[in-house]
Amino acid sequence: MEFARRRLSPHDLNVLAHGSGGAPVARWLADTQLGRGLLLVWGVMDTARRVGHVEAERTRQAYRLLAELQRRHPEEAEAVLGHPATGAWALGALRALQGAEAPGRPRTDPAGLSALAAAVMIRAGVRGAVRVPAADGAVMLPSLGRADVPGDEVLVRSSGRGAEVTAPGVRVAIPADPRTDAPGWHGLRTVTASAHGFTIRAVLDDLDAWRLPGAMVGARLGGAEVAEWRSLLEEAWEVLTCHHWTTATECQTIVRALVPLLAPSSGQRSASSRETFGAVGTSRPVDALGLAVTFAHEVQHAKLAAVLDTVSLIRSDSGRRYYAPWREDPRPVEGLLQGAYAHLGVSGFWRRQRHHERGMAAMRAHAQFARWRTAALRVTRTLLASGELTDEGMAFATGMRRTLEAWEAEHVPAPALLRARREAEQHRTRWRLRNCAASESG
Template sequence: MDFEIEVPADEGGITLPSLGRAVLAGPSALVRRAGGPVEVIGDETVRLPDDPHQDAPGWQALRHLEVTARGRILTLCVDDLDPYRMPGARLAADRLSEDELAVWREALRSAWELLLDHHPTVAEEVSVATSVLTPLTDVPGDQISGSSREAFGCVALSTPPDATTLALTFAHEVQHGKLSALLDVLPLLRPSGDRRYYAPWRNDPRPLGGLFQGAYAYVGVSGFWRRQRHHEQGEAALAASAEFYRWWEAAVGATQVITESGFLTPPGERFVARMAATLRAWRDEEVSGAAVEKAHRDAAAHRAMWEERNGVTPSSPGGGTIPG
């Protein structure tokens, strides 16, 4: 359809959400279509190509990754342009090169295959609840990821090192997306003031809402490792079993703290009770003594580091309350 609208510039260009970015100077530009191609008119004119997901002179397109495994197609937009692509993401990466994009494409293809083979529920959830990947600047020796309530469907992450790590990231972040969507329509917590809690997966004291988000995410993480450990061999199998047991215990403890907090609404009580029931069902999983020992050792090391860093000792084994 024909249209004409003035659009403000940001960081040296005009962003058309989900499409791309026209590189122009000036505080604003006119975006219009009048029977021909879409034009972005500022200090000069940029004409969008027929397929706006292809680059053109003055036009940087948002690209898509499309991968196929087991006859199932997954298509995700890679947003490495929009200045508002992930609220609060201080580590948003610059635009990926074609070689870097190829690395992401191969990791996504392998991760999609792994999810379909061993984690079909996660695969289904990702296929309907995730639409955008936002690259973050790589941190040596670590793979980081995040989600935002203000950007449903977007997963921000650094370069995935392998298929299992990327599949785990999806299992983790889709939990945040689901809970955030639910919280938009149904309050599960009442205000809890300035209380802060120990979270076994964070280095900082967390408000109750943050502990809730983390606990639900780590139900997904422990569930991922519960399944994935049966498809690993040798040391990888031991590590996967230890990951399952560590995050299962962490989720159990945090869920108990949330249950006993006194700040759940009636729907929140029902929701957390279902979380607890899911975790109880995994109580009799067989885990080797070596894996349990490693899980406890890693958990204790984190707890000691947390207490040294924050200067307090929470009283509860799962996550105590500390002053705000």
């Protein structure tokens, strides 16, 4: 496989620090993450060989097949290797081989590289067959779907006109359109939206065990629920492309998967992970505006995660923990930086959106802008004073501060400003009572 180490230019790092980036920088970040995924896949093969894993030879053969398929069918290979869950699986497999498997994560087999090869083979319509490990009565073909089959191993066969998964006494035919369901086959559905010349396409991933490790993922969606998600995405995409062009172009480039999460008792839950670049996890939004701001929030996390893989912004963890106005628990410096950068994006969203709302909705938007610009600015100042950032980290946080200070000077109606301050004070009081009480009881 071909991969090259990339370094972010000082200019692009400065643009990102101010909260922007747009399509060109987003494409560069996405390419670095694809390269990272390729290195992880190679690492699985190489580490299996070095530690003498019982499946080392099968893993090597699967890697060689995958590399050949990538050479001949680069677009189909990128769809599989760039699928968010693929990176998480490869990292999990590598950690397991190194004896550092995270508790609670799905079981891995390095020979699972053959599942990646099978998925590329099917996407490319290539004739061939490959044996793939199965677990818990199923085999997952990343970016395509899941086949229900018994046993520990299956044969995935592609005829060039169709594909099937077989095990002793069982045959599961994969539909010509793998996104659809069939007896024994559960396809990964896609959601698409187009507006104002922009189109976003994403897998609605409610199947893969690695779709968002550690998150409270939801169960398989029914047909009516999928239709609701598609409708919400179309409405949210209208909002983003109409008023938030930079965010829309970044989402168009970065987002590859939407992962439905379990709904909290109130409000909306969202999540992302450095392990699954391009995946946005969210419970079903209350409305399209809720999904639009989730995109603005989570794409910031994705951008910063990719930056942190190429540039050292933070010194080693000192063990110190800090107050974050958007969390109920004390945060380490990396979590603090991630939260501040995400809420820089949230502030920017409401800064623009408040001018397109009317009545009470406008007042709420002004309040959201006021609350999160101040919260992100205060946390950014905490980061700059912490002594835990590298020189490049200090420059990055300084760029964030400049943007937020400019926004802090913008007018917000007095009632909205009062509401924002009251909500911030309530959170701070609640946080102190919870965490100081926990500290005293400990």
